[in-house]
Amino acid sequence: MSAAIRQVISIANSDLTIIEHQGERVVTLAMVDQVHQRPNGTARRNFNANRERFIEGKHLFKICASDFRTHKPDTISNKSHEDVILLTQRGYLLLVKSFTDELSWQVQDMLVDGYFEGQRPAAPPVTQRIAQSRHRLALAKELHRTRDAGLREVIHQQLDEVSRAMGLPTPELESLGRSAPKTPDVLKVFWEALAFLDSKGVAYNHATASNILALNLRELASQLLEHGQPLRFDSALRQTLWQSHSPRCLHKNRTVHSRLSGKSIKCWVFERYSES
Incomplete structure (x- = not known):
């Protein structure tokens, strides 16, 4: 009371x-x-x-x-x-x-x-309603673009608060884009293997751009075996790599100019988020 x-x-x-x-x-x-x-x-x-x-x-x-x-x-x-x-x-x-x-x-x-x-409080000024509407729309668009499940939950909570303040219904989370599928175990093992090579200072990325990974799988298999981390690049792993969303697989067996050898080499190409 x-x-x-x-x-x-x-x-x-x-x-x-x-x-x-x-x-x-x-x-x-x-x-x-x-x-x-x-x-x-x-x-x-x-x-x-x-x-x-x-x-x-x-x-x-x-x-x-x-x-x-x-x-x-x-x-x-x-x-x-x-x-x-x-x-x-x-x-x-x-x-x-x-x-x-x-x-x-x-x-x-x-x-x-x-x-x-x-x-009952007075209705907010028209300019405030317009600003709220734009913010609500921006949050909805952001949900459509975002695939990380945790981040989508946070954005949807913000959308719910704005919608309630405007007296409008909150759209269902599932109606605004989709979360990225759960990473298969075999894909998790692959990225953990790359992190292991990083810890050893092994150079394997042939790409020149900082947000791109260019990987020659045959060469990568040899490097992993050399450092006691054998990994079998079978059809199941290759199919899973092709469907990878984070990092996103852009091309497979694409010819790139290697920053490591200075020569052309066939690589699987991935796009990853910039660390900046």
Whole structure:
């Protein structure tokens, strides 16, 4: 329950203390009697007579009297020990269905418009809505481009926050591109073997560009065998390499000019992310 500074609003010549619970405005049964100018206990009697129609969490909240007094002092008697019934807007309208006099019709409109609806923030400026729309679109496009599963989750959380702020539904993650497939074990072993050669200072990349890997598989097999890391380059591994997404396989058996030998050589070519 909100413990903010006491706020009072005037409805139908009655001063009502604004009460909020779980982010929405609520009224007590005594407040209903007050604003409708009914004898004390009228709202309580009507509520008890129709208790089965009220759903907790939807139409009402029940709060311990002592807790209520702590957050909203001077709103109920110190002698009261009965749980306090807090009616939501839906609960209030359900309760006053039997109030059909002219004053009650007027009070219902004033209480809904001036009290319950008064909690809603004003719509953001048009420029802010446009900026939010552009940001939401940019996040959606980024999800289409991104294949890393963890990064996609982060971007989708941001998209959800922006969508909620705009009052719009959040697109399903699966509808915005796809995550990269899980790396097969055989491919994982291959890249671990290259990392081993890196640790030994073995030069195997024939490409000149920093974001490109150009690998001659026959030469690579000999280098791995020489350093005690034999790896069989069978058809299964070659097929898996061709389907590799990270690094992405661009060509197989493509002639490149080797930065190592200065000669032409057949290589499998991969594109990897720059480390800069």
